[in-house]
Amino acid sequence: MIPTPDLSHLTKDDYEYVYEPAEDTFLFLDGLELEVDELRTSKPSICLEIGSGSGCVSAFLASILGTSTALFLCTDINQFASSCTLATGRQNKTPLDPIIGSLATPLLQRLRHSVDILLFNPPYVPTNMDEADGAQHTAGIQGSWAGGTDGMQVTDVFLKDVEVLLSDTGKFYLVAIKQNDIPGIRHRMMTEYGLKSVIITQRRAGREHLFIIKFSR
Amino acid sequence: MVRLITHNLLACHVKGCTTNNFPLQFQDVQIELQEAEFNPDFVRNLLPRLEWGALVDAAKQVGDTSLPPEQPEMTDDDVLQKLHHVLLEIHITEGAMVCSNCKHIYPISNGIPNMLLSEHEIG
Ligand SMILES: C[S@@+](CC[C@H](N)C(=O)[O-])C[C@H]1O[C@@H](n2cnc3c(N)ncnc32)[C@H](O)[C@@H]1O
Ligand SMILES: [Zn+2]
Numbered sequence: 609m610i611p612t613p614d615l616s617h618l619t620k621d622d623y624e625y626v627y628e629p630a631e632d633t634f635l636f637l638d639g640l641e642l643e644v645d646e647l648r649t650s651k652p653s654i655c656l657e658i659g660s661g662s663g664c665v666s667a668f669l670a671s672i673l674g675t676s677t678a679l680f681l682c683t684d685i686n687q688f689a690s691s692c693t694l695a696t697g698r699q700n701k702t703p704l705d706p707i708i709g710s711l712a713t714p715l716l717q718r719l720r721h722s723v724d725i726l727l728f729n730p731p732y733v734p735t736n737m738d739e740a741d742g743a744q745h746t747a748g749i750q751g752s753w754a755g756g757t758d759g760m761q762v763t764d765v766f767l768k769d770v771e772v773l774l775s776d777t778g779k780f781y782l783v784a785i786k787q788n789d790i791p792g793i794r795h796r797m798m799t800e801y802g803l804k805s806v807i808i809t810q811r812r813a814g815r816e817h818l819f820i821i822k823f824s825r
Numbered sequence: 826m827v828r829l830i831t832h833n834l835l836a837c838h839v840k841g842c843t844t845n846n847f848p849l850q851f852q853d854v855q856i857e858l859q860e861a862e863f864n865p866d867f868v869r870n871l872l873p874r875l876e877w878g879a880l881v882d883a884a885k886q887v888g889d890t891s892l893p894p895e896q897p898e899m900t901d902d903d904v905l906q907k908l909h910h911v912l913l914e915i916h917i918t919e920g921a922m923v924c925s926n927c928k929h930i931y932p933i934s935n936g937i938p939n940m941l942l943s944e945h946e947i948g
Pocket of ligand 1: 628632633660661665684685709729744753
């Protein structure tokens with residue numbers, strides 16, 4: 609068992625502005641735990657989480673890999689999320705490197721084919737387009753879930769960058785729900801970018817049927 | 826934390842800004858040193874991903890001149906130790922990073938860089 613990161617430093621007030629770890633987060637941790645052997649033997653040196661929120665997932669990955677073995681870069685559009693990510697790194701004695709930014713945009717040029725582990729638990733809830741646009745613009749807590757058409761408005765933009773970011777042996781782990789059309793995502797990633805995929809785990813939680821998908825070359 | 830490794834991986838991404846947009850120049854920075862566990866394998870693995878010249882330059886800007894101007898062919902433990910310190914132990918806590926080409930200013934506050942652009946700057 610890999611211990612769940614210590615988040616006792618985060619309070620109700622933080623969760624007014626930042627996504628509080630929920631079923632999707634915990635399924636993500638469970639999925640990564642199923643991958644422990646592969647994650648460790650692949651000896652990653654650059655890890656990048658998009659939308660790190662509380663920082664819970666990257667802190668967990670760091671405890672799987674060892675805190676001094678890799679770089680843990682974490683972007684989020686929400687500045688409060690980046691602060692929580694930094695604090696979670698400190699609390700768990702693991703250096704997380706948060707960056708306020710959208711998707712991987714400030715890193716794309718320098719991280720071409722360099723990311724060994726790429727993680728994204730995106731805003732995946734189907735909403736109308738305006739709600740998703742507004743949430744991206746204000747970069748507050750609504751941006752944690754508002755996903756626009758099919759819940760794919762934000763994820764679709766990022767999927768275009770995945771192949772460019774992944775190293776030869778790189779892996780991309782994505783959280784998705786049924787309404788996101790998982791067979792469609794997997795098919796597109798194969799035909800457009802030659803990335804194969806497997807479903808690592810899935811779970812029904814209330815109204816959501818959640819999946820963790822892994823993509824690789 | 827804006828460590829020098831992070832700085833070495835960030836580029837200006839303003840729409841149309843594609844040449845001379847890396848490395849970003851530090852402006853009015855405050856620095857904090859924080860010890861980190863030395864892992865020679867990790868530092869060695871980072872080597873192929875670094876822009877050496879940009880790193881040496883950035884280190885100089887924050888007052889560290891321990892690295893040779895050219896990337897050494899042999900990376901013995903001494904070089905790895907120095908790299909470890911420069912890449913992972915020097916933290917920029919406040920200040921800004923400025924693009925040499927378009928002059929966009931990316932602020933650093935409480936150890937976190939803000940790389941967000943406004944709508945009309947996005948490519
Ligand atoms: C479902 S939450 C996941 C948070 C955390 N990783 C977890 O698993 O608990 C989605 C996160 O993505 C962030 N986000 C939304 N749009 C983004 C974008 N364009 N770029 C980077 N992060 C984004 C949100 O601010 C939020 O923190
Ligand atoms: Zn620029």
